[in-house]
Amino acid sequence: xxxxxxxxxxxxxxxxxxxxxxxxxxxxxxxxxxxxxxxxxxxxxxxxxxxxxxxxxxxxxxxxxxxxxxxxxxxxxxxxxxxxxxxxxxxxxxxxxxxxxxxxxxxxxxxxxxxxxxxxxxxxxxxxxxxxxxxxxxxxxxxxxxxxxxxxxxxxxxxxxxxxxxxxxxxxxxxxxxxxxxxxxxxxxxxxxxxxxxxxxxxxxxxxxxxxxxxxxxxxxxxxxxxxxxxxxxxxxxxxxxxxxxxxxxxxxxxxxxxxxxxxxxxxxxx
Ligand SMILES: NC(=O)c1ccc[n+]([C@@H]2O[C@H](COP(=O)([O-])OP(=O)(O)OC[C@H]3O[C@@H](n4cnc5c(N)ncnc54)[C@H](O)[C@@H]3O)[C@@H](O)[C@H]2O)c1
Numbered sequence: 542x543x544x545x546x547x548x549x550x551x552x553x554x555x556x557x558x559x560x561x562x563x564x565x566x567x568x569x570x571x572x573x574x575x576x577x578x579x580x581x582x583x584x585x586x587x588x589x590x591x592x593x594x595x596x597x598x599x600x601x602x603x604x605x606x607x608x609x610x611x612x613x614x615x616x617x618x619x620x621x622x623x624x625x626x627x628x629x630x631x632x633x634x635x636x637x638x639x640x641x642x643x644x645x646x647x648x649x650x651x652x653x654x655x656x657x658x659x660x661x662x663x664x665x666x667x668x669x670x671x672x673x674x675x676x677x678x679x680x681x682x683x684x685x686x687x688x689x690x691x692x693x694x695x696x697x698x699x700x701x702x703x704x705x706x707x708x709x710x711x712x713x714x715x716x717x718x719x720x721x722x723x724x725x726x727x728x729x730x731x732x733x734x735x736x737x738x739x740x741x742x743x744x745x746x747x748x749x750x751x752x753x754x755x756x757x758x759x760x761x762x763x764x765x766x767x768x769x770x771x772x773x774x775x776x777x778x779x780x781x782x783x784x785x786x787x788x789x790x791x792x793x794x795x796x797x798x799x800x801x802x803x804x805x806x807x808x809x810x811x812x
Contacts, residue, residue, distance in 0.1 A: 544782045547574035551614050552779070553647065554578070555597055555640075556621025558585040560739030561660060564772035565618065572776060580606050580643070581621065597621045597639030598631055600684050604646065612650025616779040619644065620660040624744035625703030629695065630688055636706035637713060638684055644717065644729075653726030658778045659714050660771075661731040663794050665707030671697060675712040703748070707733075711790045718788035728787035732774045735794030737766045756810040761797035 547569055554569070556562040557579035566587035569577055579585045580595035593609055596602040619640040623632055644657060651657075668675060674697060681687045691698065698705040710731060718729035736745065736754050746754055758765045774793045777783060792798050800806050 543573070545572065545777070545780050547572040547616070547776075547780070550574060550616055551576045552578070552616045552618070553580065553610055553614050554589075554618040554620060555580045555595070555643065556660075557581055557587065557589060558583040560741060561734075561737060561768045561771045561775065562618075562620045563587055564768035565620065565775050568769070568772050568776045572780075578610060597643070598634040600638075600642055603639055603642045607643065607646030610647065614647050614651050615655050617644065617647055617651070617655075617657045618660070618775055618779065619657065620775065622660060622706075622741070624741055625701060625706075625748045626744045629698050629702045630691060632702045632706050633688070633691055633698070633709070636703075637709045638687055640710070641713065641717075642684065648721055648725055648727060651725060651727050654781075654784075655725075655727045656779050656783070657717075657721070657727060657729040658775055659710055659729065659731040660775065661710035661714060661733045661790055662703075662707040663733045663735050663792060663798055664701075664704040665709070665711045665733065666798065667704060668708035668711050671705075671708055672712065675709060676716070678709065679713065679716045703745075714790055715788045722787050728784075730778045730783065730786050730789045730791060732771060732778060733790050733792045733794070733798075734771045734774075735761060735766055735797045737768060737771055739768050752810075752812065757797060759810060760800060760806050761795035764795070766793070766795060 552574050557566045558581040566589055570588040577589050578591040579589040580593050582596050593606045595606040623635045714731040721727045
């Protein structure tokens with residue numbers, strides 16, 4: 542058994558064309574993966590063995606991808622995501638409903654010991670205060686009913702839809718992991734990054750401001766995370782080295798959250 546390797550593993554990755562996903566494509570190839578399928582709206586340029594054009598906001602597109610992928614996926618990376626510059630329902634479709642639909646399509650054909658890794662965010666750390674509502678959402682399996690629930694509870698997403706979608710991602714990781722492990726022996730974890738230098742950063746600056754992003758980076762060592770930094774965490778969580786981890790939201794933020802929890806943050810830079 543190779544602890545860290547991907548030799549012989551069938552891998553699926555969403556959002557593999559730019560940013561974290563593109564870096565993961567490179568790392569997976571280095572780690573011995575020769576069976577990688579990328580689902581994205583844009584064609585990847587990296588060493589992916591297969592590309593299936595897929596729109597993660599569209600259930601029909603996801604279902605078609607699931608049919609094309611077939612069974613036996615050893616590692617599924619749900620990485621595609623959008624920032625809060627789009628309409629609320631679009632953000633939640635890509636960042637949650639699409640993740641859920643793809644996972645539920647692929648999961649029954651995954652072998653025991655397989656792994657699912659979601660890309661969440663520290664922007665979703667506020668989930669405890671909304672847990673009861675988020676569990677209500679988790680209990681809704683139908684795509685349109687979930688969107689109706691979102692419309693009926695629009696106050697939850699009205700201030701920061703991206704943060705809310707990543708609260709959902711963290712709770713979904715815990716909620717689905719318990720079930721998937723008991724039923725299929727498949728474990729599910731997430732990575733929760735701080736700000737990363739990727740093409741998506743422009744959108745984050747638009748809705749969070751440059752000052753807040755820079756302050757977050759300054760409070761965690763002064764260097765922004767790179768796509769490769771976070772891709773390493775993703776790739777690690779998909780290997781057998783993390784076999785005992787299930788339902789874990791893995792913070793990867795250069796210590797920003799640790800500083801926040803232990804009262805070591807200087808808020809003066811926020812003005
Ligand atoms: N950049 C950050 O600061 C940051 C911080 C925390 C978490 N994240 C998360 O990391 C993940 C990767 O983002 P990134 O920063 O690498 O950004 P990115 O924009 O570089 O990558 C996103 C990828 O998803 C694809 N994508 C976008 N919409 C899609 C759709 N509807 N269907 C299929 N594919 C789609 C894009 O084409 C791209 O390949 C996202 O889930 C994001 O929320 C990013």
